[in-house]
Amino acid sequence: MNKAEPRNFKYYDLIMAACVCVLLCANLIGPAKAAQVDLPLLGTVTFGADLFFFPISYIFGDVLTEVYGYGRDRRVVWAGFGALAFAAFMAFVIVNLPPARNAFMDGYQQHVEAMFGNTWRVVAASMIAFAAGSFANSFVMAKMKVATAGRFLWARIVGSTAVGQLLDTGLFLTIAFWGIWPQEQLLAVFVAQYFFKLIWEAVLYPVTARFVAFLKKAEGLDHYDRDTNFNPFTLKV
Template identity: 80%
Template sequence: MNQEPRVFKYYDLIMAAFVCVLLCSNLIGAAKAAQLTLPVLGTVTFGADLFFFPISYIFGDILTEVYGYGRDRRVVWAGFGALVFSAFMAFVVVHLPPAQNDFMAAYQGHVEAVFGNTWRIVAGSMIAFACGSFANSFVLAKMKIATQGRFLWARVVGSTVVGQAVDTSFFFLIAFSGIWPNEQLFAVIVTQYLFKTIWEAVMYPATAWVVHFLKRAEGVDHYDRGTNFNPFKIRV
C-alpha cells in the first residue's frame, strides 16, 4: 500500500515567499550597482539586492533544517520555473512594438534598459543559485547529521559561507561580465559575499526562532539519512 504524502501547514507559504523574494531580488535589485560611504570602510560598491537576496538563503536553511533537502530542492526548482517565465515575459514585452506616441517612444527605451539584460540575469541566477543553493543545502544537511542536530548556528553560518561564495561569484560573472568594468565587478563580488554572509549571521536569531516554531507546529525535524542528493531529482 502506497503511503500518502504528508501535508504540512506552512510549507506552501514558505515556497511562495521564497519565489517572491527570488524574483524581486533578481529582477528589481540585481542590475543596479549602488554606492554608500560608510565610516571606516569608505565608499562601498554593492548590488542593490544586497539586503533582500540573502532572505532566499534563509528560507533555504529553514526548509532544509525542518523539512529536509528533498523538499528544499522542490522549492528551488519552483523558483527556477518562475525565473524562466519572467525571462520569457520580459523578452516578449521588450520586443512588442510600442504604440506610436511620444510617451511610448521614450518609455520603450526605459523598458529595454531595465529588462533588456534579463536573459543574462536569469541565466546567471539559475546557474549560480543552482550551484549555490544546493551546496548550501547539502552542507547544512550533512552538518546536521554530523552534529546530531546540535549547533544550529554553526550549520546555518557554515552552509552560508559555502553557498554564498559559489552563488555570488557565479551570478555576477555570468550576468555582468563585459557590462560592468572589471574593477567594479570584482569589488561588488567581494562586497556582496562579505555582506550577505554577515547579514545571514545577524539574522540567525530570527532564523532559529522560525526553525523552532516550524518544528513544533509541523511536528517534524528531518534528518537526511539515506537522501538522494541529486539536484535534478524532483521527487522528495
C-alpha cells in the first residue's frame, strides 16, 4: 500500500514564521522590565513591558490548533522553543565576547549587557513558561473543540488561553523573579498581566474568528483531534 502524500498548505509555513517572529521579539524586548501606568478607578497598574505583544503568540496557537490541529501546532511550539534557545545562546556569546578597547565600546558594552545580558533565570523562565503554557493552550483548545463539536469558538479560545496563560505567566514570574522582586510586586504584575491577556484575547476575538474562517476555506481543512497523540515530545503530525 502506498503511503498518502503529505499535504501542502498555503499558509501554514507563513503562520509558523510569524508566530516565531512574535515570540522572539516579545521575549527579547521588554520581558524583564516592569512598567507602570495610572488608570482611572484602578490606580497604578504594574505590568511586564512585553504585555501587549506576547499574547499574539497565543492567538497564533489557537488558530493553528483550530485549523491545522494539535500536531501541527506542536511543531510550531518546538520551532519557537528552538528559536528561543538559539537567541539565548547567541546573546550569551555576544555579551561575553571581549569588546574592542576604546572609550566608545566600553560604554557600548554596558548597554549590550543591559539589553541582552539576561540572567540564566530569565532565559530558563521564558523557555519553560512558553513551552508549558503553549502546550496546555493547544491541548485544551483541541479537547474543547471535540467536546463541543466545533461550536463556541469564542469559549474555546478564551478558555484555552485562561489555562495556558495561567501556567505561562505564573511559571515565568516565579522562575525569573522570585526572591528578586518583592512578593507584592510579583503578585501585582501577575494579576495585571494575566487578566489583561484574557481581555486582549477577547478584544481580538473578531479578528481571530475571521482569520480562522479564512484559513479553513483557503486550506479546505477543519481538523478535529479525535485520535491525536498528545505527547508533547514528538514532532509527528
